Amino acid sequence: MNEIVADGGCLCGAVRYSIKGELIWSGYCHCESCRRHTSSPVASFIDVHEKDMMFHGDNLKVYKSSENVERSFCNVCGTPISYLTHDRPGEIQLYTMTLDFPEKVGPSEHVHCEERLPWFQVDDSLPRFDGSALDDD
Secondary structure: OOEEEEEEEOOOOOOEEEEEEEEEEEEEEOOHHHHHHHOOOOEEEEEEEHHHEEEEOOOEEEEEEEOOEEEEEEOOOOOEEEEEEOOOOOEEEEEHHHEOOHHHOOOOOEEOHHHOOOOOOOOOOOOEOOOOOOOOO
16 A cells, blocks of 8 residues: 555544554444444544554553454543454554544545444445455455
8 A cells, every 4th residue: 555654643632643654454444343432333444554653642541342352542531542453463453533634544445344334324436345355355
């Protein structure tokens, strides 16, 4: 994919991060876990190498949502920040809307569409996958 140089953080500013490296993937996730973590009908992510990013501040809290998944959020304001799966070592997915300029990194596809809410329609021509596009390689 493309090189990404970006900064982001939570609503209150207690958690900040910087990225400089390869953008592996970007897209929408329709799975129930991501919907619950964000309290929204769909979540949007960018996927980068962990070595290419750095968190600033000490208010990042981690919740182990399943055996292989850790989700982080700001311990002060509660903003969801990242998704980390042990199935994809060395990678971290950051919620796109935590970027300072999310308009610069658009989605490339929809994943976990089998879990999509029937009343939530997105009118775009992006590819759609029942599971994870990253696993369908």
